[in-house]
Amino acid sequence: MRNATLKQLRAVAAIVETGTVTAAARKLNVTPPAVTMQVQQLEEHLGLPLLDRAGDRFQPSAAGREVLAAVARIEQAMADCGAALDAMRGLRAGRVDVGLVSTAKYFAPAALGAFARQHPGIDVSLVVGNREEMIAALRSDAIDVAIMGRPPVDIEVDKTLIGNHPHLMIAPVDHPLIGRRVPASVLANASFLSREPGSGTRGLMEKFFQESGIEPRIAMEIGSNETIKQAVMAGLGLAFISAHTIAAEVDDGRLAILDIEGLPVVRQWFVVKRTAKRLTPPAAALAEFLGRRGAEFLPDAQSATLKKQMPKS
Known part of the structure; x- marks a missing residue:
């Protein structure tokens, strides 16, 4: 047959x-x-x-x-x-597979939840990983779209802007540099807690230090933003990190932002798809929703304390 x-x-x-x-x-x-x-x-x-x-x-x-x-x-x-x-x-049914770089988990679930409430018949599946893992998932079509900060350059993709993504330096609340605007050179002898190689945050941190003429001393490589924040609170070092991961801790007075010249480094969030991939109507609707409303869910737009403490670029 x-x-x-x-x-x-x-x-x-x-x-x-x-x-x-x-x-x-x-x-x-x-x-x-x-x-x-x-x-x-x-x-x-x-x-x-x-x-x-x-x-x-x-x-x-x-x-x-x-x-x-x-x-x-x-x-x-x-x-x-x-x-x-x-x-x-008719957007009454279907499934969308979404990839998130790990930093995006601090705002993307709220945005995806809002989309799901508008379209209760559509199932949204999440995969979380670092930037390299999300690029691999895009390349293999394991996901429909990815939410990430820096689209890949080695595969052809379409990208839609969600909003700004600032990165800055955090310290324990009793750090001696708090309240002073200082040049990046004062960080030359500091210890840093860093994300793993392959992370977008790690790459951006290395670029910032290279442009500042500093070779940072990495005390620990940690694959979780949550663990990095806890380690900074414990006084184990400073960390270059996404502002979108620390809103709650800054509001609660558990972390402080250092006023370093050249910071924050502001990048953008994008929703990304492989150009050759034809999205189903539910996936296309989600990408459009994130481009239109995604910025509403970014933490720094909701945290008055973070906006007040974040250095001016």
């Missing part, structure tokens, strides 16, 4: 339903010879007769009854697929 065509299967079903080749041809809107040819080709392929003549009408053979049962299942599957696609076009 692997090489059987839908035309052949439907020709057999139409003959059984109508009883004659002529009637089947009218039902299928083709000529009687075309119907006969489709049935003959299928019988030759299967090596079994599919129709028996009973008087002036055709009826299915034993093999024909098996084929008819398969045709019924195929037609039902096609109908179900059509209904599912209609629902997706």
